[in-house]
Structure formats: structure tokens, C-alpha cells
Amino acid sequence: MTQTTQDTAPAAEHPHAAQVRTLLILGASGDLTGRLLLPGVARLVATGGAPGVHVVGAGSDGWSQEQWRQRVEDAAAGAADDAGDDGKSALKDLAVDTSYHRLDVTAKGELPELLRSLEGPVAVYFALPPAVSQKACEVLTAEDLPAGTRLVMEKPFGSSEDSARELNRTLASLVPEDHIHRVDHFLGKSTVFNILGLRFANRILEPLWDNNHIDKIEIIFDEDLALENRARYYDKAGALRDMIQSHLLQILAVIAMDAPATLNERDVRDGIAAVLRASSVRGPYARSTRRARYTAGQLGDRSVPAYVDEDGVDPANDTETLAEVQVSVDNWRWAGVPFILRSGKALGSARKEAVITFKAVPHLPVGLKGIDRPTSLHIGFGPDRLELEVDVNGPGDIFTLDRVSLEADLSGSKLLPYGEVLEGVLTGDPLLSVRGDTAEECWRIVDPVLAAFKAGTVPMDEYAAGSGGAADWPARR
């Protein structure tokens, strides 16, 4: 039997772990830190979400203290407009009370020495290239880490089921599983809670939420951005690895899970893991999956070159920019219902939603005409929205059915996605972090598809940048 991280992890500490005092960001000069992490921290601080936390930067660059402080100050300035007096004062402290340390995280002893000098508990954020993060963890030992240390790992977490398991083993030898935060910033707290609240606080939905009443579920993440100078990362990843392997499978699991008894991390993450264990993509992959790559086109008023002509792209990598997979969830509730996950870049319009399509009614009273589509429920992400499309009688002809849409905005978060992630890290709540066994399951689900893509079993279709996708793919709506 496969041993999972759950089997190997040291016993968890008390569920209400101590508030983190220092956030140590490794990779302080990097893109993630500047563009997403520090703005996320700043907004969190501005809303009173991280009282007394110090941010410390570290990296291999010889940055001056002033350069780093300026980076933190810029992030603080970006969050100041919406902050009250307390928030403004906390943002000021954030930028004053920070420091930068030069170190090579892969050199034995350098990171432990820095950790010993910081006020604990410390959360160590690995905003580093994945191979460097892995190496950094391999040179650490449990004794190097002060009590209460939390490790925050970015995606991609490994590159296959085997490598994710190996990385899990390394991490499990350092800290307990509930001190490991595998980040998936799409799993924002408000999005997860919005789906769970909608499903489990409304009696009209849950009795219909199964294969007796639901025909199919589509989870779509279409981006209207092209490569945007990210070839170094994306050309080795592609749409399947970048989006479907992580974010979309997590959303699938929240939509398909059984009702948790509580919203604590154990109940919610157990529910997510149970769905993913039951999930797979069935072959033949030329039927259950699709892939395509954009050709030159127009995104709004911008001309976009073909993907293979973008700077830094190596056509030999054969990278897809649009992928679609049909996932089967083989349990009592979902057997027979296709979950279609699609994501891609350079599409004509951005679309981020799950569409739950119900089965047609078993009998339409004779005399009523014109059901055009079965009832469908759209759950939009970022901003979170709800749209229920139903058929109602006419205007004009009362015997003819028309389509109407009932719409509502769901609650958003005051925080940026990375602020939501960091709030969990700093308060010691792993609810929104991907659990070790789940990270392995996600790779187990997509590994055979990646192999089929690599072997060329699934044809590479094309679509013009700015279009709705490959012409002969089924329309998703």
C-alpha cells in the first residue's frame, strides 16, 4: 500500500497554534514577492489581520537594506488608501521594522543561522524556483528549525506523483503536516466558503447535487492574457500543469465533496481528499482530453504573435496553451457525471466559472413549448457570483418558455488572494493549504494525461489568439 504523508507526518501540534511573529520571505528580489506576496501582506496588515508580524527578506542578491525597505514601502503605500488610522500606522511599522539578509539557501547552515536570529515562531516562505526550494529543504534537518516553524511552499509542488511524494517525505521529516502550507492562491477563503455555504446552507440544492439530477459540471478558467513574458516558467509547464493539475482540481473537489461536519481544516481537507482519491481521467486520452496552442491574433487592440514565436519559447517543448480534460469521480454520488476542466491563455474573453448543468425534466406538460436548455447554475470566481438560469413562461405567449437568469453577487474578501493565504499561514490555520496526500493525488490524476501529451497521442489543435478557442471543440457555456 502506498504510504502517504498523512501516515508519515509527526503528530500535529495543538490546532490553535501560536501566531507567527516573523514572516521570512526567501526570494525577496523575485517577481512573486514584489508583485503578489508583499501587496498581499500589506493589505492584510492594513486590515489588522497580522498584528505585530515582522517581514524579513532574504535572497542570493546583494540587495541593500534600502532597496528591500523600498520594496516593502511600495507595497505598504499601495494598501494605505483603503486603510483606517490603525491600518496606516501598522503599515508604517511594517516598512520600518524590516530587514534584508543575503544568503544562499542551498548552503548548509546559512538558513538555520538566520532562523536562530529571528523572533519566533517563524513562517518561512519559499518564493524561490522550485528546484532551489527543494534543495533548500533537503539541506535542512528538524533540529535546524526552531519550535513552531512553518514552511510555505509555492506551486508547482513537485512535477509528478513520485516527485511530490519525495518532496512530501523531505518536508515531513522537518515539521508536522499542519505546519506545511502548500499554497494554492485560487483556494481563497471566500471562494471556498462561498461554495460550501451555497451548497450546504440551502436545502434546495444539496438533494439535487448528484448523478440523479446533474448532467455535467464544467469548470472553466479562460484567460484573456497571452504569455506576458512568462516563457521561462510557462513553456515548461503548459495549461494542464499550470492550471488544471492544481487550481481546477481543487475547485472540483470543493464542488463535489460531501458535507463536512465543521469548517475546520481536518473536516474540509478530508472531504477534498476523498473526492480526489475517487477521481481519474479515463483513457483513451484522445477522447477524454484535448489540447491546443494559440496562433497569431488580436487580443483587444493588441496584436499577439503565435505562441511559438513568443520570446523565450522553444517550439520543441510542444507546450499547449489550452487544455481540456474530462475527469470521472467514481463514487456513489458522482458515477457517470463528467467533470470537464478547461483552461487556456489568449482567449477572446476572460471567463472563470463553474457551470452545473442539471438534467432535463422527465416530462414537460403537453401544451408547454420550447425548453431551450436545461437549468444551469453558474458559480463565478473572482468576483464570486451566482447565476441560476431557469425557464419561465413567456412574455407574450404564456405557453412558450423563455430563459431568465437570477443573479447575485457573493461576498468578496477585503484581502488579496495572497493575503488570504498568508492569513492562514500567520494564524497557523492550514485549512486553505493543500494537504500532502492531496498534492500527490492531483499529480496521480494528471500524470497519465501528461504522458499522453508527451507521446503525441492527443493531437495539438490550434486557435487564433483572441478567439473563443479551437473551432471544433464543443462549446462550453
Ligand code: NDP
Ligand atoms: P523569480 O525567478 O522571479 O525569483 C526567484 C528568487 O529566488 C529570486 O529572488 C532569486 O534571487 C532567489 N534565489 C534563487 N536561488 C537562490 C538561492 N540559492 N538562495 C537564495 N535565493 C535564491 O521567481 P518567481 O518569483 O516568479 O517565482 C518564485 C516561486 O513562486 C516559484 O516556485 C514559482 O513557480 C512560484 N509562483 C510564481 C508566480 C509568479 O507570478 N511569479 C505565481 C505563482 C507561483 P537571485 O535573483 O539573486 O538568484
